[in-house]
Amino acid sequence: xxxxxxxYQRYETLNITRRGADGAVLDIQMRALNGKLPTAGxxxxxxxxxxxxxxxxxxxxxxxxxxxxGAGFSGGGDLAMVQDMTEDFxxxxxxxxEARDLVYNIVHCDxxxxxxxxxxxxxxxxxxxxxxxxxxxxxxxxxxxxxxxLGVAAGDxxxxxxxxxxxxxxxxxxxxxCDPVSGEEAERIGLVSLAVDEAELLPRAYEVADRLxxxxxxxxxxxxxALNQWLRQAGPMFETSLALEFMGFGxxxxxxxxxxxxxxxxxxx
Numbered sequence: 360x361x362x363x364x365x366x367y368q369r370y371e372t373l374n375i376t377r378r379g380a381d382g383a384v385l386d387i388q389m390r391a392l393n394g395k396l397p398t399a400g401x402x403x404x405x406x407x408x409x410x411x412x413x414x415x416x417x418x419x420x421x422x423x424x425x426x427x428x429g430a431g432f433s434g435g436g437d438l439a440m441v442q443d444m445t446e447d448f449x450x451x452x453x454x455x456x457e458a459r460d461l462v463y464n465i466v467h468c469d470x471x472x473x474x475x476x477x478x479x480x481x482x483x484x485x486x487x488x489x490x491x492x493x494x495x496x497x498x499x500x501x502x503x504x505x506x507x508x509l510g511v512a513a514g515d516x517x518x519x520x521x522x523x524x525x526x527x528x529x530x531x532x533x534x535x536x537c538d539p540v541s542g543e544e545a546e547r548i549g550l551v552s553l554a555v556d557e558a559e560l561l562p563r564a565y566e567v568a569d570r571l572x573x574x575x576x577x578x579x580x581x582x583x584x585a586l587n588q589w590l591r592q593a594g595p596m597f598e599t600s601l602a603l604e605f606m607g608f609g610x611x612x613x614x615x616x617x618x619x620x621x622x623x624x625x626x627x628x
Contacts, residue, residue, distance in 0.1 A: 364417060364419060365416065371402050371403075372389065372390050372397070372400075372406050372407075373389060373407070373410060374388040374390055374428070375387050375388075376388075378424075378565065379572070381419075382420075383421040383422065383572045384420075384421065384422050384423070384424060384565070384572050385417070385420045386423075387423055388426050388428050389433060389484055391427070391428040393434075394429065395429055395431075396427070396430055396434030396478070396479060397429065397431075397432070398436065398437045399435070399437060399440070399483040400439070400440050401437075401440055403437070403483075404440070404454065404457055404461075404483055405457055407461060407483050408457045408460050408461040409464070411461075411465050411467075411468045411472075412468075414468055414470050415464075415467070415469050421470060421572035421576060422470060422568045422569075422572045423468075423472050423473070424475060424568045425472060425475070425487055425488065425491060426475040426476075426561065427476075427480075429478075430478050430479070431477060431480065432477055432479065432480040432485070432488060433479070433481055433482055433483065433484020435482030435484075436482045438617060438620060441509070441608075441617055442617050444608045445609065445613050445617060451605055455601065455602075458486075458514065458515060458601060458605075459598070461483060461486055461487070461515075462486060462515070462516055462519060465486075465490045466590050466591065469580045469584065471493070471571045471583055472487075472490075472493075473492065473493045473494075474487065474488040474493075474494045475495050475561055475563075475564035476488050476497065476500045476502070477496075477497040477499075477560055478500060478501065479503070480502045480503070481502075481503050481504075482505075482515075485502065485515075486516040489516055489520060489521075489551070490516055490590075493552045493571075494550075494553075495552060495553045495555060495560060496551045496553070496554050496560075497554070497557035497560045498541065499543075500541065500545070501540075502540040502542070503538075503539045503540070504537065505537045506604060508537040508616065508626070509617070510607060510610070510613040510614075510626065511612070512600060512604045512606075512607055513535075514600040514602075514603065514604025514605065515600075515604070516597075517530070517600060518599070519593045519594070519596060519600075520590065521550070523589060523590070523593070524549050524550050525545075525548040525550045526548070526549075529548050529550075542554040612626075
């Protein structure tokens, strides 16, 4: 007997719908609750972490598309949550576990995931966007890993996937300096699979998802599983980077990083 469908309506920060006559492509849209960009607050961070278990367990789904609502793909962590992390050890431990599970849940999800990245792409949303099996960015997208600007080590997905995608030299340049990467440049250096004009972004993402959904599921899923052994092999590096990131949230640099963002000024580390 097939497993019952997950209740996707329970998600508060994700709009989840099915595409196609058979609903085999799941469309996951991160909601812009502030009216501008999707941000990962306490609820959003937990939901973005957990949804990939539902995708993996849902026998009716053959592919998932991840996209953002509003002006961009993702706006990073909600500053209130980040500040809470600098002050609350128990909360920091909880978010650390969610951040770890977010990466591993995507890596272990047996269904192919396609991301459609437009506008700014930062934080937890960017984690999912770059760990997607096929990442498609608008040429004008603005990809930023801003950890060191915030005063913490580049954890999340950075150590596990950036050097593999775009070389160690490029990874160090962008992760140490927090320089933005356009969608066009991201394709050139191999950080994303494709870059297209923004008007073509969703049609291209849906086209790719439909092709994946129509293909041999065992062949596609087993190919993904084999290729993701590269990421599983990098697990110790990822665990180290994440531990150092969350150690940093308890220090003075993270508090100064949050304050500088709130006050719209350069940090003084």
